[in-house]
């Protein structure tokens with residue numbers, strides 16, 4: 033027997049391993065199994081080259097548990113190691129990385145762990161002792177046993193092993209007992225070894241027999257050695273892609289379509305990305321892309337590796353250029369990884385462009401599902417916008433689809449306002465905004481349907497991108513002012529009449545929580561509705577944007593502000609005005625005359641006090657002014673009260689207000705009930 037010290041440059045490398053990679057303890061199994069797979073593949077290569085002439089036989093890597101002894105064993109029938117090789121590859125870990133890394137990153141110690149290909153020594157994260165019993169494939173090689181308890185001291189001795197290959201025996205640490213559970217190991221094998229290139233066997237297949245699950249004679253193979261992404265796209269059918277998707281995500285609907293990535297220059301990358309069918313809830317769907325390095329699972333945290341918006345996609349990416357065991361921040365700053373990200377963006381947009389060109393109809397059918405990705409992509413990635421602007425679609429309220437350019441041409445001649453700004457009209461709810469949409473269509477306008485999750489920020493973006501253009505929701509104003517062609521028609525009423533009419537209606541508007549109403553009178557023509565509610569585009573949109581952007585909370589706190597527009601041309605509104613005039617005339621007369629008197633008095637007072645500073649005024653003068661102002665306010669109040677009393681008695685006023693509220697979906701509960709009762713009365 034021989035004893036020695038492992039050639040670790042840093043004496044205390046083990047505590048460092050344990051400490052820094054605590055959260056990732058479980059990767060030890062991936063490292064052991066992939067070493068076994070590597071050793072097996074090396075043997076296969078040697079056989080192909082004629083350097084190994086023996087029988088290959090069963091090449092499966094076997095993982096087994098012995099709960100009594102507290103061991104996990106990983107066995108392969110690969111090339112094995114001679115004593116010299118153990119010394120070289122295991123004892124002098126320098127060869128497998130540590131030294132190289134220390135040398136390369138000695139100025140940046142924090143990075144070491146991040147770059148450190150842990151390899152074989154990761155076994156000490158869970159094991160108090162590791163044995164290697166190995167026999168090289170070479171003729172006449174002797175079996176050896178290497179044993180180490182995690183300190184730099186090891187023992188090496190002759191061993192009894194008939195077959196070539198290696199058994200790595202991990203004597204599991206007391207605080208890592210969970211790794212002696214069958215389910216845990218099965219879970220880890222499924223996570224990390226699902227697509228490794230050599231069969232990985234863990235126990236026997238089970239079947240239901242005599243009332244319980246029992247082992248059969250057949251090996252339980254964890255992995256599929258030739259996953260779909262490693263095959264040539266030309267040999268694959270749609271069904272192959274769909275069924276691979278089902279193995280990856282058994283709980284998901286069929287994907288919309290997929291992209292088979294296959295590149296060998298300037299870096300190596302294969303993979304399949306799927307566009308899943310999702311319509312809502314972006315958050316839930318992230319991290320569904322699995323990253324592999326030569327069929328060995330690395331991570332499913334792909335931010336930074338694939339572009340942000342494509343983290344919504346599903347699928348696998350495999351690249352030997354994606355380093356195993358590296359920290360997140362390292363991955364994100366790695367130049368290779370950046371190239372990968374750019375490449376993927378380009379591939380995805382090429383594919384979308386191709387589908388759009390080849391099968392526009394099919395593309396349109398998928399658009400509603402696709403839209404979220406594309407909007408998200410355009411919003412978050414300038415380069416993607418530049419590509420996507422040619423195949424992103426706009427949908428109108430009739431369900432027709434247009435590219436940006438097509439839509440612009442469609443509305444160019446009809447929807448420019450007097451300042452030459454192109455106005456894109458849109459609706460967010462076809463049912464709720466039905467009558468506004470209808471009014472716009474009657475005017476010969478086209479209305480877009482923008483009801484998607486990201487449409488509000490998309491509108492903000494498109495307004496910036498499109499030249500001299502503006503988006504306006506159909507209910508943002510009365511139809512003539514949505515796209516102002518020339519100066520809007522003025523009300524035919526006098527200022528007083530308008531003010532009185534507004535007073536009547538304002539006094540009867542409901543007091544809704546966080547809602548504000550303004551009333552205005554407009555001549556909209558005898559055929560237009562008597563009343564309607566509009567909501568200013570800017571305020572509404574800022575409120576909606578505040579959901580997406582931090583720092584806009586101010587807007588979120590503002591009440592919703594609506595306009596109640598009265599159509600002074602409509603007979604019903606005229607009737608209210610007439611009735612109001614006759615029923616308030618008598619009471620109004622003395623108020624008006626008092627008001628006129630006081631106003632004249634105030635004007636005179638102001639004139640006489642003009643040019644004087646407040647401190648130059650006598651007490652009498654001050655009081656006089658204050659009293660007059662008070663008297664005016666009193667009369668105005670009386671006037672308001674008069675109109676309010678009239679409004680209160682007037683069923684038409686209530687009916688009209690409720691109609692407007694109803695049209696906007698704002699009439700609910702008791703108010704709706706009253707409206708219905710009143711309607712029945714009126715029909716009678």
Ligand SMILES: Nc1ncnc2c1ncn2[C@@H]1O[C@H](COP(=O)(O)OP(=O)(O)OP(=O)(O)O)[C@@H](O)[C@H]1O
Nearest residue numbers: 067068071112113121122128149150151152153198
């Ligand atoms: N099961 C095995 N059979 C034969 N040789 C092995 C086996 N396991 C490890 N080795 C040898 O030990 C070396 C060191 O392994 P280790 O896992 O530390 O590094 P690596 O596999 O070279 O790289 P990585 O750090 O990426 O895992 C391997 O390169 C290989 O030569």
